[in-house]
Amino acid sequence: MKTDQPSKPKRSYIPHKAAAEFKPSMDWTKEQAFEEYNSRIFAQEVDKIYFEDCISGMENIQSESIDIIIADPPFGLRFNEKEALYNRDSQLVADGYLDVKIEDYTEFTYSWISKLPRIMKEDAGVWIFSGWTHLIDVLNALKDNKLTLINHIIWKYQFGVFTRRKFVTSHYHILFAVKNEKDYFFNKIEHYPEDVWHINREYNRGVKKNATKLPPDVVRRCIDFGSVPGDLILDPFIGNGTTAIVAKGSYRYYLGFEINTTLKDIISKGLEKIQVGDDYIPYCNRPDELVDKAKKKFKIK
Numbered sequence: 164m165k166t167d168q169p170s171k172p173k174r175s176y177i178p179h180k181a182a183a184e185f186k187p188s189m190d191w192t193k194e195q196a197f198e199e200y201n202s203r204i205f206a207q208e209v210d211k212i213y214f215e216d217c218i219s220g221m222e223n224i225q226s227e228s229i230d231i232i233i234a235d236p237p238f239g240l241r242f243n244e245k246e247a248l249y250n251r252d253s254q255l256v257a258d259g260y261l262d263v264k265i266e267d268y269t270e271f272t273y274s275w276i277s278k279l280p281r282i283m284k285e286d287a288g289v290w291i292f293s294g295w296t297h298l299i300d301v302l303n304a305l306k307d308n309k310l311t312l313i314n315h316i317i318w319k320y321q322f323g324v325f326t327r328r329k330f331v332t333s334h335y336h337i338l339f340a341v342k343n344e345k346d347y348f349f350n351k352i353e354h355y356p357e358d359v360w361h362i363n364r365e366y367n368r369g370v371k372k373n374a375t376k377l378p379p380d381v382v383r384r385c386i387d388f389g390s391v392p393g394d395l396i397l398d399p400f401i402g403n404g405t406t407a408i409v410a411k412g413s414y415r416y417y418l419g420f421e422i423n424t425t426l427k428d429i430i431s432k433g434l435e436k437i438q439v440g441d442d443y444i445p446y447c448n449r450p451d452e453l454v455d456k457a458k459k460k461f462k463i464k
């Protein structure tokens with residue numbers, strides 16, 4: 164029987180249409196990103212690396228001043244980076260890597276994570292790198308400090324070691340946690356961002372560095388999804404300065420801590436090589452396989 168009621172519009176699903184029409188939640192041209200960056204004013208000194216223990220050092224950071232934290236702590240592996248393990252040339256490995264004793268790892272992890280909530284802005288997030296051996300300590304410390312886990316990312320990479328009686332470890336964990344699960348910052352810059360990231364480690368032959376350097380691309384991914392141009396990033400374990408270098412190249416400000424003073428030179432050289440905003444590319448101009456394929460299908464430019 165027909166009624167006068169207007170019929171509900173049918174929701175029709177057209178495969179790949181959403182991908183073809185995808186736009187990042189927030190995006191900036193290079194000029195807009197520079198403007199955002201330039202308009203920020205801070206009540207504390209920024210773009211600075213403190214060569215001291217981050218656990219005491221973070222107490223001097225202003226409350227609720229940090230937009231995003233990226234932390235790649237020592238893994239507690241008793242990793243002797245001066246031994247030429249993993250095909251590394253020991254001459255090119257910087258001295259003084261500071262690991263944490265296995266028996267102290269739980270307390271160490273709780274200590275540094277407990278310093279984060281006070282300095283994070285209400286909508287800030289923290290991205291923590293962890294191997295699997297002490298993952299439990301990181302997860303417990305996040306929970307004990309009321310930081311809510313939003314994503315548990317697997318970073319798949321090639322390690323280049325061989326094992327006889329077990330599988331080769333070829334992943335790290337990246338834990339994305341927030342202070343306020345109802346109101347945290349996340350910029351969806353890809354149509355279908357999955358929680359397994361395939362990013363290879365770089366082999367810069369002949370370059371002296373701390374043995375555990377992260378590839379800039381993995382750090383950039385955390386920064387892009389977790390902050391906007393002009394934001395202030397903190398890295399409590401800056402190592403070779405990767406986070407600071409990527410931040411500078413992406414129109415972000417940085418603060419870092421590093422206990423190993425022999426890395427000073429490596430960090431300053433890295434920072435000198437890059438100008439503010441050098442690596443910034445608007446998200447809509449970056450290749451996104453799913454979106455590019457779908458656009459082709461629908462003939463959208």
Ligand SMILES: C[S@@+](CC[C@H](N)C(=O)[O-])C[C@H]1O[C@@H](n2cnc3c(N)ncnc32)[C@H](O)[C@@H]1O
Nearest residue numbers: 216217235261376377400402403405421422423
């Ligand atoms: C895994 S590495 C970080 C590597 C860095 N993400 C990079 O890309 O170069 C950890 C760093 O934390 C430093 N470290 C260890 N304990 C620390 C502490 N309590 N405070 C500050 N830095 C510390 C180590 O010297 C080491 O350089």
